[in-house]
Amino acid sequence: MSIQYEEPALARSYGVVDSFPKDFGYGVEEPDIEEESTTSGDSKPRILLMGLRRSGKSSIQKVVFHKMSPNETLFLESTNKIYKDDISSSSFVNFQIWDFPGQVDFFDPTFDYEMIFRGTGALIFVIDAQDDYVEALGRLHLTVSRAYRVNPEINFEVFIHKVDGLSDDHKIETQRDVHQRANDDLADASLEKLHLSFYLTSIYDHSIFEAFSKVVQKLIPQLPTLENLVNIFISNSGIEKAFLFDVVSKIYIATDSSPVDMQSYELCCDMIDVVIDVSCIYGLREDGNGSAYDKESLAIIKLNNTTILYLKEVTKFLALVCILREESFEKKGLIDYNFHCFRKAIQEVFEVGSLTQRTGRLQPSSSNNSLSSVKLGVLNGSAV
Numbered sequence: 159m160s161i162q163y164e165e166p167a168l169a170r171s172y173g174v175v176d177s178f179p180k181d182f183g184y185g186v187e188e189p190d191i192e193e194e195s196t197t198s199g200d201s202k203p204r205i206l207l208m209g210l211r212r213s214g215k216s217s218i219q220k221v222v223f224h225k226m227s228p229n230e231t232l233f234l235e236s237t238n239k240i241y242k243d244d245i246s247s248s249s250f251v252n253f254q255i256w257d258f259p260g261q262v263d264f265f266d267p268t269f270d271y272e273m274i275f276r277g278t279g280a281l282i283f284v285i286d287a288q289d290d291y292v293e294a295l296g297r298l299h300l301t302v303s304r305a306y307r308v309n310p311e312i313n314f315e316v317f318i319h320k321v322d323g324l325s326d327d328h329k330i331e332t333q334r335d336v337h338q339r340a341n342d343d344l345a346d347a348s349l350e351k352l353h354l355s356f357y358l359t360s361i362y363d364h365s366i367f368e369a370f371s372k373v374v375q376k377l378i379p380q381l382p383t384l385e386n387l388v389n390i391f392i393s394n395s396g397i398e399k400a401f402l403f404d405v406v407s408k409i410y411i412a413t414d415s416s417p418v419d420m421q422s423y424e425l426c427c428d429m430i431d432v433v434i435d436v437s438c439i440y441g442l443r444e445d446g447n448g449s450a451y452d453k454e455s456l457a458i459i460k461l462n463n464t465t466i467l468y469l470k471e472v473t474k475f476l477a478l479v480c481i482l483r484e485e486s487f488e489k490k491g492l493i494d495y496n497f498h499c500f501r502k503a504i505q506e507v508f509e510v511g512s513l514t515q516r517t518g519r520l521q522p523s524s525s526n527n528s529l530s531s532v533k534l535g536v537l538n539g540s541a542v
C-alpha cells in the first residue's frame with residue numbers, strides 16, 4: 159500500500175495526536191461545551207440522547223464527537239445533569255447534543271420537558287442489549303409518547319446498544335423482540351402514527367457511526383440534492399462509491415444511491431483517521447499551529463487489490479472519500495475537474511452562515527437548485 163499525501167507545509171511536530179485539535183486548526187472559535195444544571199433553552203436545534211442509567215449515552219457522544227477511544231469510556235462517570243454539547247463549531251452537524259442523566263423524571267416540576275422537546279430534531283433512546291431491557295422499554299414508551307404529544311415532528315431513533323457482546327443470531331432476535339414490544343406498546347396507546355427506527359449499535363465497531371449518520375441525514379432537508387450531486391459526480395468520473403464525510407465525527411452526510419456495505423464505509427473511515435493522524439503529527443507548523451485539515455488536504459491510497467481510495471476537501475468540515483479502480487484513476491484530470499464542479503455545487507447548497515433553524519432542521523441560505531448549474535466532464539460520452 160502506498161500513501162501519497164499532500165500537505166501545504168510539513169513540519170516535524172511529534173506527539174500532537176493526543177492533543178488533536180477539534181477544529182483541525184481551521185481557526186474557528188472554541189466549541190461551547192457547557193454543563194448545565196438547568197434545562198433552560200438554547201437556540202440551537204438539538205439531538206437528545208436518552209435512556210436508562212449506564213446504557214451508554216455518554217460513551218456514544220464521546221466516541222462519535224470527541225474521538226474518545228471505546229476503552230476509555232469504561233472510566234466515564236455517571237452523568238448527573240443534562241450535558242449540552244455544542245459541536246457546531248467543529249463539525250458540519252450544526253446541533254447541540256444533549257446527554258441526559260439516566261433518571262430523568264418527567265414529573266419533576268423543574269424539568270421543563272415541553273420546552274426541551276419543542277426544539278428537538280431527533281430523540282435517540284439508548285437500550286442496553288446486554289441487560290434485561292424490560293424496564294428500558296417502559297421508559298422508552300413513556301419518553302416517546304410524551305415527546306410525540308409535544309412535538310410530533312421529532313424523529314424517534316432507538317439504538318439497541320452494546321451488541322458487541324451478542325452473537326449474530328442473538329442480535330437479530332433482540333432487534334425483533336424490541337421492535338415488536340415497543341410497537342405493541344404504542345399500538346395499545348393508540349399511537350400507531352409514532353414511528354420508531356431501530357439500529358444495532360456498538361462503540362467497539364463502526365456501527366455507531368453508521369447509525370448516527372442515518373440519524374443526522376434525516377435532519378438534512380437537502381439530502382436528496384446532495385445524493386444527486388454525488389450520483390452525478392461518480393457516474394461521470396468512473397468512481398464506484400463515494401461518501402461525503404463530516405471529518406471530525408466520521409458521520410457520512412450523503413452517499414451515492416448504490417447500497418452501503420460496511421466494509422467500504424469502514425475503509426473510508428480508516429482513511430480519514432490515517433490522514434488526520436499523519437497530518438497532526440507531520441503537517442502542523444513547528445509551533446504547533448497551522449491546520450491538520452484545510453483546503454489543500456488530499457490523499458490517495460493505493461490498495462493491493464487495484465483499488466484506490468481518494469480523499470479531497472470539500473468544505474471546512476466535509477471531505478469526499480471515493481473508492482475507484484486503478485484504471486479509472488488514469489483519468490485523474492477528468493475526476494479533478496468534475497470534483498471541482500461538485501465542490502462548487504456543494505458549497506452553494508450549504509452557503510455558510512445560516513445553517514440552523516429552531517425547528518431542528520438544517521437550513522441553507524441559498525436555494526438548492528445547484529444541480530442545474532453543474533456541468534461535469536464525462537467519461538463515456540454521456541451528457542449531463
Ligand SMILES: Nc1nc2c(ncn2[C@@H]2O[C@H](COP(=O)(O)OP(=O)(O)OP(=O)(O)O)[C@@H](O)[C@H]2O)c(=O)[nH]1
Nearest residue numbers: 212213214215216217231232236237260320360361
Ligand atoms: N460492551 C459495550 N460497553 C459499552 C458500550 N457503550 C458503552 N459501554 C459501557 O457502558 C458503561 C456505561 O456507559 P456510559 O456512557 O457512562 O452510560 P450512560 O448512559 O451515559 O450512563 P449515565 O450517565 O449513568 O446515564 C461504560 O462502562 C461503557 O464503557 C458498547 O457499545 N459496548
